[in-house]
Amino acid sequence: MTQPRAERMPRRGVSLAVLIVNQLLAGVGVASGMALAAILVADLTDVTAMGGLAQSSSVLGAALVAVPLARLAVRAGRHVALATGYACAFAGAVLVVTAAASGWAPLVFLGLAAFGAAAAAGLQARFAATEIAAPGFEARSMSLVLWATTIGSVAGPLLSQVGDEFGRSLGLPALVGPFLFSAVAFALSTVLVATLLRTPRAGHLATDEGPGDRAAAFDAATAEPVAVESATHGTTPAVAPVSAAPAPVAPAPVAQPPVAAKRVGAWQALRTAVRNPTALVAILSIVCSHTVMVGVMVMTPVHMTQHGMSLALVGIVISIHILGMYGASPLMGWLADRIGSTRVIAIGAGILLTATSIGILAPGDDAVLVPIALGLLGLGWSAGLIGGSTLLTTAVDTSLRVPLQGATDAAMNVAAAASAALSGVVLGIGGFAGVNVVAIIVLVPLAIAGLRLRMLGRRAPA
Template structure:
């Protein structure tokens, strides 16, 4: 089997993933930009607006594992297309519910809407499967970078979408969801028709490992498993071909999570993703409230959030390059240090400081980027193939559940301890990652002995 057979149309598939992320980013951002206001208007309860984001995040968490399972059974293109189809249905449901005035149905639609976020997260793993060996992180980072354009363009289209909806006789704030539905429909058609990847969870480095090359885990400080005694190079080549032809045994998402949690390297990868995302969401969602409480304008709030998004996605190619050059664990450590710096600035900076608050939010996004790309690459390259996709789904589900809880509780923390309290809690969230990192370092030092 040739390399072209293993990674079909690598350049085409990567282009499809990048364009898809751009479209999906527009779809998510254009609708969610006004979702909280729409819910608050429908329910006539301002506090209910915060549940719009929570519904979408929980929907992403619920969709993550089924989409991962579908990727194993039918392929990444089917899983991604299904995710965007669900999001399309959710956007249509939001339009119908808001038009009829039935507020509870809006939350159902927003939950289905969250499937687009779950699909977008799965797309980063699909990028590693079509990448050349040694370029997995850079391929992932390019796909994430495309989200920058969509995330910035989406809110800019919200006003146009609102005017378009009003021209069709729809209630205010509903029109942007028509744009979301269109973007999701195009995304689903694009990946379903043109995206082709190797078997979900399979990397070219898997074949190299079976052929006698070092395991990727060894590069990250974890001891690699040795070849069975007596295996020669000529015997290893048929074994690699057999492994490619025969799908690995299926493993459930939670079984994969429990198994990986016993591996120090995989545990660091999981915690890097979950903790980075939890810290980012918890601090980010309270920053606009904190700023407006100190008299800063809505325009400045929007600028700070834009700086934050730029830190999240704009720097992702740099993070991907760093991961491929210096290793995932080092980038995760850099990300944790950046997040710690951001939260310390958040504790010390006055709420009306127009320099330190944007700096803290920019660093918060940058630390998230390092943690997500470093953790996702480490998770992909250091676990065996049979665990890879179900573990990816379980980790994405965990990060979204944690983010939903963080968004819901951060308002309570803000009321009790102020913005400094929110950042102190964020530092506490980083503690498990620090402990797991120290444990991995100790394991790496003992391995030579």
């Protein structure tokens, strides 16, 4: 039992260290370029409103490559998929520099879309961390990889001024230099994961090989879950199907392995998983948490400046928000491993509800409650993402795991792009309180799915 597991998990400690360093580099690459992308686009087009499309281009690019990267991970391995994602981001950064230097603005948007592949690869890296983790440490391993993003996200904007000066010294236009730093960071990430990262076969965890296997069995013929994760303990007790007793039904499961062995597409995996109550909670936790966070976060600077707050205070509030997103991720990972991922999801939803409630009630110029709301918003996102991602890796069979991860990340990014685009309209109609009310409505499907899973968990012993 021990030897095969060692063969499947070569250099576990080295691989985790590679993922952590890679996230740091990728975080620097993303943050240093995107910090000035909106201003760069606005300057090139002479249209201030076009600056908002910079972030949308990057987010949509991440959504477009999420599924292909997941397919590549299944075929060739996580290291190939991650290296491909960062190589695309490198090409995007070079394209942005070239397009900005030549003054051809449309190519900048194409470059920013390719730039978004780094975000998609960074999200896939969190699943790679669970595959190299020791049994029972999956969430903590994921949280450490996410935590490394904190350093990169903070260091990236700090390098913007240095990058701009460096670019000017090379004769490049203003605001282009930071993308050179991004290109270097993505190039290093590509080489690092391609040469040093080795993981088990994509979608396989250490627990899949032992008696503690927590992957939910799923009957592909009936699409009925036969194992449901307990909402109170975070484990997966077996639930015997009521119709399993009659003898004529017994041969049916024997015919399933050839079906499970087939390659499953991302959208097929998503359609199958939403009929599994546990997987549905995991998917909604990731998508809803990210949608709420993006929708409220992108409008907070606008809301603050409209009420006379300084840009310095805006910067402090966003820093507090980022600290809440990534700084507490090791705590969320520890909690997910200790008390169960479903409880962490519930905690995250509660924190998000608290944050949005404060956003509704706080005066627009309150310099205390607004930072508290944004800090809690980031903290709730961290709990929802880590809890949901950990649950997603154990809620379905291994044949569905990686395609479902890609589809979920794509859905998350599409929802974020829509949230960012619509939140400005909501702000104009209903103010910042309206933005937070809509955010609470987004949490309703997650609450309903969570209550349903809890009721199934209580009925499981029967």
